[in-house]
């Protein structure tokens with residue numbers, strides 16, 4: 369992809385938004401060009417750079433906050449060095465099946481062919497990006513998976529590399545892009561992005577930041593999902609954080625993470641069991657009781673399961689998930705219904721940063737201001753109820 373068209377002798381410095389080399393199909397190329405606003409410049413964090421790359425001990429390098437970062441703050445919007453497929457052609461695999469090769473032989477040949485294509489993209493990179501790409505972490509260095517794919521050798525900047533040196537860096541560092549081929553035949557790939565700085569962010573099962581692919585800016589965007597202190601490591605989830613520990617382990621293996629070291633409790637069996645049980649019961653739906661509270665019982669006794677659920681989500685570091693926003697919205701709506709505006713605003717305050725991080729916009733005024741809450745459907749439903757009239761409400 370050469371967009372916008374640049375001079376043949378362009379340097380990295382001539383492309384301030386960042387230079388991405390792509391290995392993509394024609395269909396995906398058209399899809400990118402047709403994206404409204406493509407190629408907007410990447411967003412700049414309003415308060416400037418807020419991170420440094422440094423040692424994260426046994427995890428290698430990592431990203432660390434250099435100032436306090438608030439939930440919802442943009443940390444980095446980075447154009448990748450490379451975007452490429454994560455797998456190779458289905459049609460090609462079928463052809464190999466016909467050739468009666470073993471599964472392992474097929475895997476090696478597909479990997480080799482994929483590597484040859486990725487090297488084409490690598491060769492077109494500006495030399496600064498080639499250097500930065502080769503400096504990225506390679507977690508598969510000694511796993512013995514290079515019999516065929518490692519066959520082609522090339523010299524780059526006085527070092528001898530094999531194709532596998534490139535493909536392994538893609539596997540270790542790639543984050544999934546939201547680009548997808550259509551159609552059932554021919555080349556069908558999911559896409560992955562390798563960035564200079566974002567690829568240094570380590571995985572955490574209870575991360576403090578989230579990542580999202582944006583085709584209009586052609587960037588991976590990192591936003592904080594909770595407040596991050598100075599010096600604290602910035603982390604993202606490489607896989608669905610609501611999965612069980614066993615499922616997460618399966619998803620992390622291709623990144624070369626065989627034992628997740630995100631926190632001491634992650635490897636603690638008893639703690640993992642509790643975390644699994646909590647994750648399995650996170651969805652919750654509040655239904656108001658038909659009868660008024662018994663004397664002496666707080667009016668919001670029936671809300672407590674959701675209050676506890678939100679606390680558990682925070683304890684697990686799962687603020688950046690659907691269940692956190694869903695439970696928060698329910699609590700805002702319920703406390704509007706009960707005419708407890710302060711509590712409604714208290715939950716709105718918890719939600720606002722996460723909402724900004726996930727949705728890229730501020731929370732609607734109906735949820736975040738006294739007037740908004742008092743003008744909401746739930747507040748008036750609560751009024752009707754207070755007048756002794758029956759109401760049927762659903763809080764989501």
Ligand SMILES: C[S@@+](CC[C@H](N)C(=O)[O-])C[C@H]1O[C@@H](n2cnc3c(N)ncnc32)[C@H](O)[C@@H]1O
Nearest residue numbers: 427428429505507568570571623624628629630
């Ligand atoms: C995308 S890179 C992250 C940056 C990397 N630490 C570096 O030095 O460049 C992924 C690699 O970081 C390490 N890593 C990331 N998160 C980890 C975690 N939670 N536990 C253990 N290792 C982790 C693993 O070696 C993995 O292969």
